[in-house]
Amino acid sequence: xxxxVGRYGFDLNTATTVDTQLNVFADFQPVPPDGxxxxxxxxxxxIDPDIQREVLRQVNSPRLTMLDTMNYWIEAKPKELTQxxxxxxxxxxxxSEIRQWAGDYSIITAAKKILNxxxxxVVVKKGEYxxxxxxxxxxxLAPAYPLEEMKDPTGAGDSFAGGFLGYLSTVPEVSxxxxxxxxxxxxxxxxxxxxxFGVNRLLNLTRAEVAARYLEFRTFTQFEEP
Amino acid sequence: xxxxVGRYGFDLNTATTVDTQLNVFADFQPVPPDGxxxxxxxxxxxIDPDIQREVLRQVNSPRLTMLDTMNYWIEAKPKELTQxxxxxxxxxxxxSEIRQWAGDYSIITAAKKILNxxxxxVVVKKGEYxxxxxxxxxxxLAPAYPLEEMKDPTGAGDSFAGGFLGYLSTVPEVSxxxxxxxxxxxxxxxxxxxxxFGVNRLLNLTRAEVAARYLEFRTFTQFEEP
Numbered sequence: 001x002x003x004x005v006g007r008y009g010f011d012l013n014t015a016t017t018v019d020t021q022l023n024v025f026a027d028f029q030p031v032p033p034d035g036x037x038x039x040x041x042x043x044x045x046x047i048d049p050d051i052q053r054e055v056l057r058q059v060n061s062p063r064l065t066m067l068d069t070m071n072y073w074i075e076a077k078p079k080e081l082t083q084x085x086x087x088x089x090x091x092x093x094x095x096s097e098i099r100q101w102a103g104d105y106s107i108i109t110a111a112k113k114i115l116n117x118x119x120x121x122v123v124v125k126k127g128e129y130x131x132x133x134x135x136x137x138x139x140x141l142a143p144a145y146p147l148e149e150m151k152d153p154t155g156a157g158d159s160f161a162g163g164f165l166g167y168l169s170t171v172p173e174v175s176x177x178x179x180x181x182x183x184x185x186x187x188x189x190x191x192x193x194x195x196x197f198g199v200n201r202l203l204n205l206t207r208a209e210v211a212a213r214y215l216e217f218r219t220f221t222q223f224e225e226p
Numbered sequence: 227x228x229x230x231v232g233r234y235g236f237d238l239n240t241a242t243t244v245d246t247q248l249n250v251f252a253d254f255q256p257v258p259p260d261g262x263x264x265x266x267x268x269x270x271x272x273i274d275p276d277i278q279r280e281v282l283r284q285v286n287s288p289r290l291t292m293l294d295t296m297n298y299w300i301e302a303k304p305k306e307l308t309q310x311x312x313x314x315x316x317x318x319x320x321x322s323e324i325r326q327w328a329g330d331y332s333i334i335t336a337a338k339k340i341l342n343x344x345x346x347x348v349v350v351k352k353g354e355y356x357x358x359x360x361x362x363x364x365x366x367l368a369p370a371y372p373l374e375e376m377k378d379p380t381g382a383g384d385s386f387a388g389g390f391l392g393y394l395s396t397v398p399e400v401s402x403x404x405x406x407x408x409x410x411x412x413x414x415x416x417x418x419x420x421x422x423f424g425v426n427r428l429l430n431l432t433r434a435e436v437a438a439r440y441l442e443f444r445t446f447t448q449f450e451e452p
Contacts, residue, residue, distance in 0.1 A: 218451065224406070
């Protein structure tokens, strides 16, 4: 698999790439296994945008597609990446990646450029600062779950995507209300993931724990009219 | 007045101090002007903590006091600052200041240390990432108003304090519900302040604009139960 070597900053919120080795993925030709061509929801996790597009060509008619990426592809294959982004329903990136891709400091301006490619919504992951969603109907901001101690941010983005798309797989349509709920589910799952190293915490995570933390999110974000 | 020379980072979200000159405030003896000794609400803005404490001694019986500070005092007078913090109802600092004061990266841990001094609540200002409130009844997180373009972050913290305490001055008690509304009012006023240089935008800001942006905050932060 791809070998990424990087460093996390003191705050565990910023990652610096030291080296990326594609290894077997340098010449990888994806072949979706039996059954997966009919998947309703397709998540194109961080990989070569040409591979992401090849996967899209091989699936039948998913009702929802989402793409993630990383600084490596923004630098190595910007044109192919932008083309892949134009072919999916949802794009997710972290804060520094979307700024790098757009060449613009403003996350709002950058996200609008992605909507202009045709995406229905853009989800910007801001680590300990939560998530920003921009869709054609407006935007939504959700903080990260406040953790007094975080052990390992590795996989936070992928576990966010899992919680986010996992929720959307349970509802019939990607409406504004459901997108918001999906963002909170993504933040909830990511908050569990970083509580322990690797996937340790996710291995014993229960639906009840996810539901409880979702409700807890409401207790510290909601406020009344003036 | 105090002359602070600093630099804002590329993201306008972090400030680096180059030089601080106390000038006349080096030997300043505060004397509250006539009428202000009976003020109901006292905001001890960033200044020498000994001066902050002296002001507290000279006011009669305010129903609410809040203290702000800066890296300069955390380094130069940590003991006096901590003593001043122990004498007020509310403490506000930005993210890097509270970490520096507490010697702890975790904002939750740092804020708990301030509650242990006796404060009723702690408000951590996170710039473009919004505000974090910790009180004895729990915490509350509010994003900053998403601005596509920001012109000048100078004074964002003081305008936050103005909106925050201005709201609390209109309600009879500092309840959890009112503290949340106060945070949103603070974020709203700060968001206007940074839209233009200096106090330009605040000079022509209306109550109706504040109220409209408050309601707008609800549209991009609220979400339903799962």
